[in-house]
Amino acid sequence: MTNFDIMQNKMKLKINNRFSTELPADPDQTNVTRQVKNACFSYVTPQIPSNPQLIHFSEEVAAMLGISNEDAQSSEFTNVFSGKELLPGSRPYSMSYAGHQFGNWAGQLGDGRAIILAEVENKEQVYTLQLKGAGMTPYSRRADGLAVLRSSIREHLCSEAMFHLGVPTTRSLSLMLTGDQVLRDVMYDGNPAYEKGAVVCRVAPSFMRFGNFELFSSQKDLITLKAIADFTIKYHFSEIKGNTAANYVALLQAVANKTREMIVHWQRVGFVHGVMNTDNMSILGLTIDYGPYGWLEDYNPNWTPNTTDREHRRYRFGNQAEIALWNLYQLANALYPLIQEAAPLEAILEAFQSQYEEEYINMMRNKLGLSTIEEEDNQLIHILTENLQLTETDMTIFFRKLGQIKKEDSVEEAFELIKESFYKIEEVVDKTYDAWMYWFTQYLNRLQQESISDVDRKVVMDQVNPKYVLRNYMSQLAIEAAEKEDYSLIEELHLLLKNPYQEQDKYQKWFAKRPDWAREKIGSSMLSCSS
Structure with missing residues (x-):
């Protein structure tokens, strides 16, 4: 019995390749960039990594696929989900597709750095397992099909964070180092540098796109x-x-x-x-x-x-x-x-x-805790979104703190509760202050029309207004630690973001505005498409 047989038996992976069985394949099996006609996909084999290493995996996604925690920490798991070995009975492929990019027709694009290992079935559900960063495909154009550690950490953490926020999303099973170096120009400014290569295994019912x-x-x-x-x-x-x-x-x-x-x-x-x-x-x-x-x-x-x-x-x-x-x-x-x-x-x-x-x-x-519909709601919401732009106001903190307001609070008391959300409280003066006083007056009046209690309203609001989100600076801190082979922050953020609506007192430090150092820092503010 081979390692493949052992692993498939242990993980109980039932392959059900519907897409590649029922739709037309590219007859050309050479892995060179080219235009592909009359085919939904091209067969391709992942690039073999030199020294794959498991950094992190999602226990929930593994369980969804029928993989135990023990199996997920095996060498077989690492080898398969880094692209080093293939699942028995599988035949990896990359999908062909086109698209409009920034409003312009780009023609054929396709999976330039994504390779589908297989579709697997568990508990009557079929999931597509896709490696991102596993090497070139016929759709790689001028790229190498690889991914780096920083972008892979961001994808791995964000996929799971979004799921637990209740946002429809692809999932992430695992995050691997490949042991190889990848050349990237982070900001497209002519300063490329070598970075650690990585592979993420993404999971979804399908990766089909418009x-x-x-x-x-x-x-x-x-x-x-x-x-x-x-x-x-x-x-x-x-x-x-x-x-x-x-x-x-x-x-x-x-x-x-x-x-x-x-x-x-x-x-x-x-x-x-x-x-x-x-x-x-x-x-x-x-x-x-x-x-x-x-x-x-x-x-x-x-x-x-x-x-x-x-x-x-x-x-x-x-x-x-x-x-x-x-x-x-x-x-x-x-x-x-x-x-x-x-x-x-x-x-x-x-x-x-x-x-x-x-x-x-x-x-x-729902974010405002209004369970009934009134004509003035549109105007109340419009004024709020205008006020939020008068001075830098943290969206996550503002809405989370809003749930603490009580119907009988004064306007001043209500304002005091959300002050923490302002980046520069000294700017909330004169017309800006008056605008907020007016809005809170209207909001408190509106709450009086609600029969729901303050306690129950806060419960409802806390279910739609997250306390924790994956701010870019948080990802960047995890990336910088991981580059020094410290993966503890990846695990901490992963655990934190599994319960984004819960208080989680031990993680209170993450309920904070963006620090000043992150305002312009690469990776913590704007990012390039290589991120």
Whole structure:
């Protein structure tokens, strides 16, 4: 019996490769960058790392896949999920897709540094296991297909943090060092340097993107376009029945609904994706491809974490819903050849904005602890978002502290409770102070209309307003420690962020505004796409 047999038997991994079995493969099996036609994927083998080392794994994700903690700490686990060895019966591959990047058509893109090991089934659920940073693929273009430690730590921590915040997301099973050095120019300023290589194993029901559909539509390959659309409906939107053009209209509606839900969650917790290209948009409405992401420190709708987006700020916090709609237009255009009728697609897209605004207002009501609907709520929310921009105000701290306000508090008492959220309290004077006094007056009056008790309202608010989020400076501290072979902070943040809505007194130090040193520091403020 080989090590492979032992490991598969121990971990009980049941391979169920639906995607690569039912959809067309690239007949060319040479691993060189090229244009791929009429194929949903290309077979490729991960690059063998020189000295793989497990840094961290998610016990929850391992259990979800049927892998025990003991198995996850074995050499076999390290070898497979670093790309050194293959699961028996598996045949790794990378997906082909296209996309719009920063609003411009980029043509074929594909998994340039991602390799799917296999689809596995556990408890009647199928999960796709994907290595990020495991080497070149036919879609790597001019890149090496590798990843570095800093970006891999960010993805590993953020995937799990988002899940526990209740945000739809891909998951992360493991974080490995490869033992190899990778050359990267962090800020694209002509100063490349070698960094530690790493691999993350990402997990999701599927990694299909809007760009999978754009590729075949752009190539006028309607056979493969129909095949991947039918596959998507069969396995991921099985509530869509029948076999007509109406199925593809229903597919767009379902994707629009899931996308809208995801964006509302992003706005709720203050998350900014940073690179909402169509090739980074999950067909399942999952947050995918964690690159230069970030959480709002101060409430700033114009903030983007992406240095590449610094000038135009296309992917800024306040624009994410509009970009989601723009991307859905591109998906609709891709599906149109299967439908041959624009009106039903246009109806879905035209309804998206009003549906989003309604869901956004309801989400903000929840953040404010308002269980009933009143006409003045829109204005109350609008004034609040304007006030939050008068001086730097920490979004996470503000909303969390807001739950401590009681109906019978005076305006001054209410203001005192949220003072901690201001970065420069000395700026809250004159018109700024008056604006806050006016808002708190309106808010306290509004609370009087609520029958729910102060205690119960705080419980509800604490369930939607996280106390802890993965601020960029926190990731950066974990990265700097890991570069010195100290992985304790990765584990601490992982544990902290499993319970982001709980008080967790022993972690109180992380309930704090961004420190001054992190304001302009690389990795703690804006990041490049190599991050």
